[in-house]
Amino acid sequence: MLLYLLKHWGTPPRRVFNRSEKNSGIDICIGLTATHHHLGNKFKSMDDSPTGNRTEVTVNVVDSPIDNGNTAIFKSARWVVVNESPGGLALTKRSGTPDSLRIGELLGLKPDDTGQWGLAVVRWAVNGAEVPLQIGVQMIAPSASAVIVRIGEDAHPEPALLLPEILSLKQPATLIAPRSIYKPARNITLEQNGHQEQILLTRLVERTHSFERFQFSRL
Numbered sequence: 672m673l674l675y676l677l678k679h680w681g682t683p684p685r686r687v688f689n690r691s692e693k694n695s696g697i698d699i700c701i702g703l704t705a706t707h708h709h710l711g712n713k714f715k716s717m718d719d720s721p722t723g724n725r726t727e728v729t730v731n732v733v734d735s736p737i738d739n740g741n742t743a744i745f746k747s748a749r750w751v752v753v754n755e756s757p758g759g760l761a762l763t764k765r766s767g768t769p770d771s772l773r774i775g776e777l778l779g780l781k782p783d784d785t786g787q788w789g790l791a792v793v794r795w796a797v798n799g800a801e802v803p804l805q806i807g808v809q810m811i812a813p814s815a816s817a818v819i820v821r822i823g824e825d826a827h828p829e830p831a832l833l834l835p836e837i838l839s840l841k842q843p844a845t846l847i848a849p850r851s852i853y854k855p856a857r858n859i860t861l862e863q864n865g866h867q868e869q870i871l872l873t874r875l876v877e878r879t880h881s882f883e884r885f886q887f888s889r890l
Contacts, residue, residue, distance in 0.1 A: 697762065698747045698781040700788075701772055703849060703882050705745040706779035707830035710788050711817030752782070759791070759809045772796075775879030777847065778808060789813045790832065790847070792879065811847075811884075819862040820848055833863065834884075843886050845876055853883045858890070 700709050753761040760780075778791045791808040798804045815832040831848040852859070857872045874886040 695752045696783045697750050697752050697760075699750050699762070700745060700747040700779040701776060703777050703832070703847065704830050705747075706777060706788070706790065707817045707832060708745055709747065709779050709781075710815055710832065747779075747781075753805065759794070759807060761805060761807050763803050763805045772806070773880065775881060777879075777882045780808070780810075787814060790815055790834070792877075815847070816863060818846075820846070820852060821860040821862070822852070822857070824860070828862070831861075833861075845884050845886050847882050847884045850878065850881070850883055853878070853885045861887075 700706050748764065750762045750764045753763050755761070772793065774793055774796060776793045778793060779788045780791050781788045790811040792811060793806050794809050795807040796804065797806075812834045815834050818831050818833045819828045820831045821828055829849055829852065831846050831852075834845045834847065836842065836844040846861075853872055853875050855872065855875075858869060859872065861868050861870045869890040870887040871890055872885055872887050876884040876886060878884075
């Protein structure tokens with residue numbers, strides 16, 4: 672527990688790469704479910720200002736297979752990139768700090784210069800009475816696909832994100848799913864674009880309070 676607290680709430684870790692200063696905008700959605708919907712384009716923006724001065728977008732999702740038939744509301748917020756490196760970003764938000772943002776939280780990120788949602792995880796946070804909230808995030812993937820997983824045929828569908836294989840880095844494809852999905856050698860169903868296949872869970876890559884990331888093999 673002490674090592675966990677020192678890692679996540681102590682002094683921000685020493686950087687492996689030099690960071691370059693920036694002052695650009697970025698859209699952030701918080702959590703696996705919200706990121707799943709944004710990546711799947713299963714939403715309609717209810718408050719998207721064409722002037723570029725938007726600070727928050729409310730997303731209204733209806734009839735999703737993971738929402739039990741209920742309407743779900745998701746939000747993306749406007750943050751500022753303070754600096755960046757090949758491995759991550761330092762971000763700040765000067766007002767409207769989200770209550771649900773915690774160390775180890777999964778984030779969907781859409782920089783202004785790309786317009787594409789990527790994935791990151793919050794590694795540290797600094798906040799004070801006279802200092803605006805600043806967080807350090809580690810990039811997980813520049814893109815991902817919204818998929819659905821089921822533990823059994825009649826099980827409730829769960830949102831998941833499929834990260835593609837990166838051959839140049841010899842990095843296999845992985846899945847990000849809610850906690851408790853991963854068990855060694857567990858057989859689950861993966862559904863993407865209406866196509867179902869059976870996969871075998873092989874190796875846990877990371878587990879936080881909000882998600883699990885693991886490798887798998889197709890059966």
